[in-house]
Amino acid sequence: MSDQGDAASGESSAVDTLARLQLAALDAVANAVVFTDRRGTILWVNAAWQKMTGYSPDEVLGQNPRILKSGHQSKEFYADLWRTILAGRVWRGELVNKRKDGSLYTEEETITPLCDAGGAVNHFIAIKQDISDRKLAELALRESEERARKAASELAIAKERAESADRLKSAFLATMSHELRTPLNSIIGFTGILLQELPGPINAEQRKQLEMVRGSSRHLLALINDVLDISKIEAGQLEVRREPFDLEACIERAAGAVRPLAEKKGLALASSVPVGIGQVVGDSRRVEQVLLNLLTNAVKFTDRGRVNLEVASDDDSVRMTVRDTGVGIQSADLATLFQPFRQVGSGLARNHEGTGLGLAICRRLAGLMGGDVGVESEWGSGSAFTFALPRQWGNR
């Protein structure tokens, strides 16, 4: 008996040890655990539950879990919960509850009914986890996704606006170009006809005055062309071609166009192009326009001496330098030289008619072709403008 008794008491102490261990484990787990009877009366809570809700066991034992109600769930929600667990089924869900201090938290909860030997539900064990942080993170994620969607749609609207503004600018420039040139066609055309004496002879005074009209209308045309050019560049509407062309021919055309002007002023105009300069990829018309502009400027601002166009090249780029023996540029003016409408020296401006846009256009055109226009000058001893152009623009 005593043996048996010993054995029985040994067995019972092993069960006790296991039960104590289980209880200690339940108390120690990270999830909140609560035991209730079938009416929901709280019989036991673990440490994590206390930590989660802020209530001590003294305050909640014998109470109903409704003390945690936040009002965020509906009557139907609880009715469904009770229907499920009273029917002996496990209920899983999320709910917002209120801590002792009144703050809210979101928990993920599993309620498991426990049945007696006869199969009747007599207790519940609920295991919960505070998922407030996860909820906040999810909310933050949703909000940032929403913000990203909003930003993307705003961007799309801004893009559409910018594109329609571009279309407007383009249409405006085309219209201006047409509207300004149409009357000039008539002015320049008829002045030329009269000067050619096609309708009949004119006298010297008439010729002199008609030449003034022609000079002014050509100047006006140059202004219109320059303003349209710079507007097109600024509006991103000026496209440059990208095709191989014969640079030497291009240089010759530009020099040839300026030569009569230089000869009229008694200036020597020379261009030296190294043998086998070869082809350059770019827009030949625009390269010619830049060279023509630099050469015309040089002739315009030089009264004695010469204008030279020197060309140096290597495998990657070509440097075309227009050097003159003219008035030169004061160092203070060098900085603003390439800005639109900044012909330097108000006194000079009267002597040297120009649009004041030429250099600004040159630099921008060079930039569009991957090159640049730079200047070196000393007041009183001439200037050197260098137009640098990559051979293989944009094909890197």
Added chain:
Amino acid sequence: MTRHVLLIEDNEQNRYLTTFLLEKSGYRVTSAVTGPDGIELARGGAFDLILLDIQLPAMDGYAVAAALKADPRTRGVPIVAVTSHAMVGDREKALASGAQGYIEKPIDPETFVTEVERFFPSRGVQ
């Protein structure tokens, strides 16, 4: 035989200017103010060349050129586009729509006729 030019241009002064220059050089000029009128004239007459303004109201020069090139009666007549647009791609657009030549406005009265003459079909040496 006098060469006959059809001029399609909506601006009165420009029409007068071009007509004057061509007639002074011995050409015969017939002009139309609108694209449809110009096409009508082109279909009915034997022209050696068509000078076509691009900025025409309603039916623009590109459409006129395309219509002239689509019609077997007018297909063979060279078209020279005259435009005051001078925007990117204008030349390409004019040439693509069927024009053989392209002259920018304002025209230079001293060189205009010479420029136009390049586009007359060669008459051969028979």
